[in-house]
Amino acid sequence: AQSVSQHNHHVILSEAASLELGCNYSYGGTVNLFWYVQYPGQHLQLLLKYFSGDPLVKGIKGFEAEFIKSKFSFNLRKPSVQWSDTAEYFCAVNALSNFGNEKLTFGTGTRLTIIP
Amino acid sequence: GAVVSQHPSWVICKSGTSVKIECRSLDFQATTMFWYRQFPKQSLMLMATSNEGSKATYEQGVEKDKFLINHASLTLSTLTVTSAHPEDSSFYICSASPGLVTDTQYFGPGTRLTVL
Numbered sequence: 001a002q003s004v005s006q007h008n009h010h011v012i013l014s015e016a017a018s019l020e021l022g023c024n025y026s027y028g029g030t031v032n033l034f035w036y037v038q039y040p041g042q043h044l045q046l047l048l049k050y051f052s053g054d055p056l057v058k059g060i061k062g063f064e065a066e067f068i069k070s071k072f073s074f075n076l077r078k079p080s081v082q083w084s085d086t087a088e089y090f091c092a093v094n095a096l097s098n099f100g101n102e103k104l105t106f107g108t109g110t111r112l113t114i115i116p
Numbered sequence: 117g118a119v120v121s122q123h124p125s126w127v128i129c130k131s132g133t134s135v136k137i138e139c140r141s142l143d144f145q146a147t148t149m150f151w152y153r154q155f156p157k158q159s160l161m162l163m164a165t166s167n168e169g170s171k172a173t174y175e176q177g178v179e180k181d182k183f184l185i186n187h188a189s190l191t192l193s194t195l196t197v198t199s200a201h202p203e204d205s206s207f208y209i210c211s212a213s214p215g216l217v218t219d220t221q222y223f224g225p226g227t228r229l230t231v232l
Contacts, residue, residue, distance in 0.1 A: 004159075034220070036223070042225070043120075043209075043223050043224060043225040043226060044209070044211075044223035045223075046220055046222070049220060090159070090160070103162050103165065103175070104150070104162065104221060105162075106159040106160045106161075107159060108158060108159045109159060
């Protein structure tokens with residue numbers, strides 16, 4: 001079965017620092033890749049996604065992610081974080097499930113805290 | 117756009133009773149809806165996938181007789197937890213997709229279920 005690993009459980013940064021959150025997945029076939037964000041007290045929102053084409057994808061609020069197929073990675077980056085980026089970030093991969101139906105598999109999430 | 121609502125946002129019930137949670141796509145028609153469960157400090161785990169007018173597809177280990185899912189229309193899906201027990205206490209989140217299973221999912225705010 002596919003799995004998704006997010007290496008950083010909690011990241012603390014100062015405002016204006018650069019951010020990179022790691023995401024690796026284990027699946028040998030074709031995947032769709034997503035980053036979702038959950039702000040405090042709110043529901044999951046889509047930050048960005050990769051289906052095909054340019055492996056460097058840009059999302060909302062200045063975020064971007066790069067799909068590196070050889071490394072099975074889809075790391076999230078932002079050059080300069082803001083206090084409002086404080087949230088929980090989830091990487092997710094869509095791949096075939098055990099029943100042959102595609103399903104979205106989530107990583108355990110990374111809590112990002114930005115210090116003003 | 118792409119707003120998904122859930123009702124109720126939280127519910128407390130006695131052991132042995134049944135609880136129904138509604139998930140609605142407010143501004144789009146959801147071909148596919150999904151139900152997830154999230155345990156504290158853990159990731160989202162897919163419980164089942166449903167398409168309008170057909171039976172839901174449950175993930176391995178999810179009791180379909182306990183977690184009844186009905187996708188009666190393109191904007192409404194319900195999850196009924198039957199004969200709830202304290203171990204069913206959790207955060208239940210639905211999502212909806214306007215297209216295929218592999219398309220982007222839009223998430224509801226979640227429902228906190230506490231079974232006493």
